[in-house]
Amino acid sequence: MKIEKKYLILNPVCVFVGTWLVVLLFDRIYGLALGEPFYPFSMSLLYLAVAVLLCWTAGFVCASFIPAPYFRVRNPFNLRKLASFYQTSRIFLACMLFALVVIGADHFLWVGPGFLLPDGVMQYRIILTMEGGSPKFPWVSLFNFFFFFYPAFIASWAFSTERFRWPLFIAGLVCFCMFVYLSTARSAIFFPLLLTFFVILQYKFRIRYFAYLFLLLFTLFGAIGALVGKAGFDKIFFYILSPIHAFDLIFSGAIHYAPGFLSFRIFHPILERLDIVQASLVALDNINTPMPTNVFTVFGVYFLDYGLWGLLCFMFFFSFLSALVYYLALYRHSPRTNVFCAMSYVLIVLGVFYDYYTSTFFIFFAFFYIQLFFPQASTNHWKPCSRGNTQSALHTFHYK
Known part of the structure; x- marks a missing residue:
């Protein structure tokens, strides 16, 4: 029924919130140290942050009510x-x-x-x-x-x-x-x-x-x-912080930015041939924050392609998928499910820079590579509790 507190910390919501809190903390430190080198955030970004957080949390909660036995089914992609x-x-x-x-x-x-x-x-x-x-x-x-x-x-x-x-x-x-x-x-x-x-x-x-x-x-x-x-050590803050400032300029309407269709890059050749979308440029144009950058967080990709409501829907969907992988790793706790779960966390963290869910080929191929090269045998660190087979994933684990 109860998961140890340290493992409750390591879930998609906490990783998402923790990542962006660290970014905002670095932004304050960098701004105080160098005299506010970036343009200030707009109020519209604050409202969006609240909406995104609600959608991300809702996606995780929805996945938590899936009955536990669904996470124990045999892997069809083994x-x-x-x-x-x-x-x-x-x-x-x-x-x-x-x-x-x-x-x-x-x-x-x-x-x-x-x-x-x-x-x-x-x-x-x-x-x-x-x-x-x-x-x-x-x-x-x-x-x-x-x-x-x-x-x-x-x-x-x-x-x-x-x-x-x-x-x-x-x-x-x-x-x-x-x-x-x-x-x-x-x-x-x-x-x-x-x-x-x-x-x-x-x-x-x-x-x-x-x-x-x-x-x-x-x-x-x-x-x-x-x-x-x-660039050396002093530029790491710029690489971390400039994308969110670039997205703020796009979202607030301070600049007009139209790089073409960005998401689902693997399908671009088909979509272009059907004349459905105009694929993105190979090298994206820079956005001055005032320092130039051509990345604008995971939010920028889906906002430019689908608008505000599309962005919120994708955040809900990605949170839901991350939660499914999280509970799968808790049930099986095998090298394979653990690396899947870890990869979902990495995608959340790298969202600080750009979208790695649908805008790269690598993640699609990695799914099959992991199936081939990571064992699925359980290490038995986790065991289901004995209160029946219909409980949700939210109430299913004792830690040995």
């Missing part, structure tokens, strides 16, 4: 039952090594012998992002899953009863660091670390882990930026 973490870790390592060879070859073909030097890495990024270049081997992005989910896979393995293999861990960690260096994309840091963080919290919740996460993100964010000649 594509593979893996024998061990050890076997799967070798698959991860082989795929990462292969992908690094291909990525390195692509860098070499564009830049030349100095492709591993910081200047060569930055030159490659400039060619692809500013000069209209494209990778020679675009299909290699299908292997990004193995890099993005490797730390979470290792965390799941470490909390399992299976013997941990340190040589495989070290080799995989070297591959992961090399991928982050060659990509120079901060998403290569944010997504894996946040995913691993939320996976760990489902096994072992400690408040100090939040401090470790912030310290690690700040350090790696600045270090990679300095290594490849991009």
Whole structure:
């Protein structure tokens, strides 16, 4: 009937509210330290925040009344039952090594012998992002899953009863660091670390882990930026805060911004061919906050595409889905359901920057990859209570 208090904290509503409270706290600190570098928030944003919070809470509450047995049904998408973490870790390592060879070859073909030097890495990024270049081997992005989910896979393995293999861990960690260096994309840091963080919290919740996460993100964010000649430590606040200020300018009507259709990017070719929508630009125009940015939170995408009511409906729907995954993880508490739950939390946090629910291919593919490469066997940390089979998920758990 009762879930331990520390696990009540880790739910979609608390993660959503906590994320945006941290953003607002950083906004105040940044503003006081630098003399209000952003335009002030409009009152209309405050009213929207209340409406979004109500919709998000309503979505979670609605999912909470689904009868508990529905979360115990057999998974119809169980594509593979893996024998061990050890076997799967070798698959991860082989795929990462292969992908690094291909990525390195692509860098070499564009830049030349100095492709591993910081200047060569930055030159490659400039060619692809500013000069209209494209990778020679675009299909290699299908292997990004193995890099993005490797730390979470290792965390799941470490909390399992299976013997941990340190040589495989070290080799995989070297591959992961090399991928982050060659990509120079901060998403290569944010997504894996946040995913691993939320996976760990489902096994072992400690408040100090939040401090470790912030310290690690700040350090790696600045270090990679300095290594490849991009903005360093002092710009992390700008990356975190500018999207919500950009969205405020759009929502309040202070600027006119029409980048085209943004959501459900995977269906853009079909929708364009049917002449239903005009797809978004490859590189979005900057919004001056007054500092320029071309991202405007998860809210901006659905507000621009569907208006205010559409935005609120999508917030309700995403909260409902997050709650379903949350209760599924509580019932099964397996490596597979835990990483699904962690991924739903990561999408909430990354909503500070942009929409990652429907605007990227990666999440659609990740669903099938997780089915293949994360075991579904229960670790039996959770057990259903014995008060019948018709209780809702809200009243179903005792913690051992």
